[in-house]
Amino acid sequence: MNRYALNALAVTLVCLAASAVSAEDKPCFESRKGASEVTPHKLPNGVPSVKCSPTTGAVLWWGDPYDGTMPMGEMSPPGDYSKGQAVVKPREDKLGLLPVCGVACHNGSFPPPPKDKYPRPLAMHQDIVPDALKLQHGRGAIWCLDCHHPTQRNKLIDNFGDSIGFNEPQKLCGKCHGPILRDWRDGIHGKRTGEWASDGKKRWYVCTECHNPHDVQQGARNSGFAQIEPEPAPALPKGLKNADHERHKDHGTPHAGTPLLERLTSWLQHLRKRGATGTGRDASTLQ
Amino acid sequence: MQQGKVPPCDSDKEHHSQGRRGMAETAATPSCSSRRGFLKEMGGLSIASLMGTAALLTNSDDAQAKTEWAEWFQGNYRLMTDEEKAQAKARLERRYSQEYGKPVMVDTTPAKEGVLFGYALNIQKCIGCRRCVKACVEENNQSRGNAQQIEWIRVVKMEKGKFTPEKMTQGYPDPIGIQVGGNAYSAAGVTLEGEHYYQPEKVPEQDAFYMPIACMQCEKPPCVKVCPVRTTYRDADGIVVIDYNWCIGCRQCIDACPYWARRFNWSTPNVPKAEMNPKTHYLGNRPRMKGVVEKCTFCIQRTRHGRYPACVEVCPVGARKFGNLLDPNSEVSRILERKSVFRLRADQNTYPKFFYFMD
Numbered sequence: 227m228n229r230y231a232l233n234a235l236a237v238t239l240v241c242l243a244a245s246a247v248s249a250e251d252k253p254c255f256e257s258r259k260g261a262s263e264v265t266p267h268k269l270p271n272g273v274p275s276v277k278c279s280p281t282t283g284a285v286l287w288w289g290d291p292y293d294g295t296m297p298m299g300e301m302s303p304p305g306d307y308s309k310g311q312a313v314v315k316p317r318e319d320k321l322g323l324l325p326v327c328g329v330a331c332h333n334g335s336f337p338p339p340p341k342d343k344y345p346r347p348l349a350m351h352q353d354i355v356p357d358a359l360k361l362q363h364g365r366g367a368i369w370c371l372d373c374h375h376p377t378q379r380n381k382l383i384d385n386f387g388d389s390i391g392f393n394e395p396q397k398l399c400g401k402c403h404g405p406i407l408r409d410w411r412d413g414i415h416g417k418r419t420g421e422w423a424s425d426g427k428k429r430w431y432v433c434t435e436c437h438n439p440h441d442v443q444q445g446a447r448n449s450g451f452a453q454i455e456p457e458p459a460p461a462l463p464k465g466l467k468n469a470d471h472e473r474h475k476d477h478g479t480p481h482a483g484t485p486l487l488e489r490l491t492s493w494l495q496h497l498r499k500r501g502a503t504g505t506g507r508d509a510s511t512l513q
Numbered sequence: 514m515q516q517g518k519v520p521p522c523d524s525d526k527e528h529h530s531q532g533r534r535g536m537a538e539t540a541a542t543p544s545c546s547s548r549r550g551f552l553k554e555m556g557g558l559s560i561a562s563l564m565g566t567a568a569l570l571t572n573s574d575d576a577q578a579k580t581e582w583a584e585w586f587q588g589n590y591r592l593m594t595d596e597e598k599a600q601a602k603a604r605l606e607r608r609y610s611q612e613y614g615k616p617v618m619v620d621t622t623p624a625k626e627g628v629l630f631g632y633a634l635n636i637q638k639c640i641g642c643r644r645c646v647k648a649c650v651e652e653n654n655q656s657r658g659n660a661q662q663i664e665w666i667r668v669v670k671m672e673k674g675k676f677t678p679e680k681m682t683q684g685y686p687d688p689i690g691i692q693v694g695g696n697a698y699s700a701a702g703v704t705l706e707g708e709h710y711y712q713p714e715k716v717p718e719q720d721a722f723y724m725p726i727a728c729m730q731c732e733k734p735p736c737v738k739v740c741p742v743r744t745t746y747r748d749a750d751g752i753v754v755i756d757y758n759w760c761i762g763c764r765q766c767i768d769a770c771p772y773w774a775r776r777f778n779w780s781t782p783n784v785p786k787a788e789m790n791p792k793t794h795y796l797g798n799r800p801r802m803k804g805v806v807e808k809c810t811f812c813i814q815r816t817r818h819g820r821y822p823a824c825v826e827v828c829p830v831g832a833r834k835f836g837n838l839l840d841p842n843s844e845v846s847r848i849l850e851r852k853s854v855f856r857l858r859a860d861q862n863t864y865p866k867f868f869y870f871m872d
Contacts, residue, residue: 256829257829257830257831258829277651279644279647282642282644284642284644284829285827286644286647286648286651286827287648287651287652287823287827288826291820291821291826409851409872412844412847413834413836413843413844413847414834414844414847414848414851414852415831415872416831417828417829417830417831418821418825418831418844419821419825419826420820420821421819421820421821422816422819422820422821422825422835422836422837422843422844423819423836423837423840423843424836424837424840424842424843424844425842426819431831436829436830436831449640449717451640451717451829451830453640453715453716453717454640454642454715454716454829455642455714455715455716456641456642456643456711456712456713456715456716457642457643457644457646457647458643458712459643459709459710459711459712460646460662460664460667460709460710461659461662462710469708469709469710472707472708472709472710473708473710473711
């Protein structure tokens with residue numbers, strides 16, 4: 227008995243330790259799951275760099291909102307953002323496959339540039355570009371080489387054929403989504419962390435940190451964001467067993483789908499039935 | 514109360530039972546060191562015994578007892594001199610540091626000149642992930658756990674309305690006709706029936722939108738009007754704050770608030786030591802006691818030092834915007850200038866500084 231108990235205790239302890247370690251090292255996501263992962267670590271002042279949600283693995287709290295960022299640099303056309311100190315988190319170093327393209331995969335020789343930009347079925351790379359075959363962006367009007375540089379595979383390309391780094395996708399996205407780029411520049415669109423003052427230091431989240439450019443429509447919802455797991459619901463008030471009182475069938479108003487007039491007539495019929503029994507109760511319940 | 518989580522209450526009780534053994538028959542034993550408990554006690558005490566207690570407490574070496582004694586007699590925060598504020602700050606820092614086992618900072622930074630805080634939320638963007646709710650708890654030391662869970666933000670899932678042209682032209686039934694958009698045969702538009710406890714596997718759901726609601730920091734706050742002890746007030750930068758020490762727990766402000774933004778500590782808040790945020794403000798996220806009301810303060814401990822509120826920083830879709838309404842270049846001012854904006858329950862004439870907007 228004792229030995230079993232001890233074993234169980236040891237196992238529990240090991241499990242606890244393991245879970246503590248994994249909680250410390252497990253990467254959490256900042257905005258977009260799968261594209262904005264950070265690993266929690268201790269900052270020089272002893273504060274954790276991020277605190278993550280135990281249920282969903284989302285970052286809930288930043289010890290230093292500028293951790294791991296670099297200056298955003300110039301952007302054209304210049305806007306009010308330049309007054310403040312704008313920093314972004316570089317993404318290029320995370321895109322591991324890009325630098326090896328043209329070296330490792332193609333034995334040092336660059337693949338021949340495509341003849342034209344017209345969409346056609348992808349013959350290769352279906353494994354490393356999982357979104358490529360189900361591109362949900364532009365409703366069929368655009369394809370890979372409208373955004374990706376045909377020869378410099380670690381760059382994006384703008385309307386004039388100039389290459390754009392992966393750290394500043396706004397220069398590319400803005401060529402179609404101009405009004406949104408303007409809003410983003412003025413701080414109305416998009417996420418910022420740091421200081422609220424208009425001339426304060428802010429970390430700017432660039433387009434692809436929140437939106438998946440290959441699946442921006444997100445199906446029929448068309449919200450621009452991938453679906454994520456929500457944080458747990460608030461605790462129910464004491465004594466309440468479930469939240470059925472507020473959950474409506476088939477996601478709508480109570481009696482959704484039943485026209486009001488129909489509901490009224492059925493209610494009137496119910497009243498009439500009650501009147502016919504002579505008492506306020508159903509006759510069957512009295513027996 | 515278990516595991517000595519609330520030293521002020523326990524130590525207080527001990528101290529009282531030592532110091533006032535003589536009058537234990539007349540006075541009800543205080544359940545906790547709340548102002549209410551103290552006042553209740555006062556009724557049963559004679560002045561002489563009170564003086565005796567005072568002498569005992571002030572002469573004792575127990576720093577905690579001294580702190581509590583001074584706390585009971587400190588003035589309303591608005592009437593305190595700078596010196597008194599500094600004393601209160603030092604007292605609280607000592608007590609909290611002892612209680613939570615780490616250096617706790619209690620900030621008393623006043624409002625900055627030329628700043629009026631405003632908030633804007635893009636109702637089209639919100640995906641209902643409730644990260645703001647949890648980030649707020651992380652930042653503001655609310656009570657957590659099953660015994661008492663306090664969240665300042667609630668996210669309400671709403672049905673997306675449908676305005677179809679064929680329904681718009683239909684008439685109304687004669688005897689009854691309450692219109693909620695569209696026409697009365699079938700509800701169109703928003704029916705204002707929200708779900709607080711929605712828990713789907715993934716958000717956002719099809720045909721739903723989400724409406725986060727917290728304190729609106731009204732310019733004419735009804736909660737301030739009803740407070741009988743004037744412990745809640747609108748500070749100069751527009752934040753409606755609470756001096757928890759003067760709150761008597763009457764909860765009239767909770768009744769008065771049309772946004773259901775205020776929460777009451779029915780029991781001593783449970784804030785684990787490890788999770789407690791040591792950067793606090795006197796009027797904001799410092800640990801509360803049992804029997805006081807609390808609510809969103811636009812993260813006063815952050816915003817008065819220039820940082821965005823926690824919910825703004827955490828929002829994964831950038832739906833939350835915060836800034837100075839008096840600065841024409843601020844994010845909030847630009848939104849008010851360019852976007853379609855509405856305020857929740859504008860008919861209440863509360864003039865919220867929390868704006869919902871659409872692209």
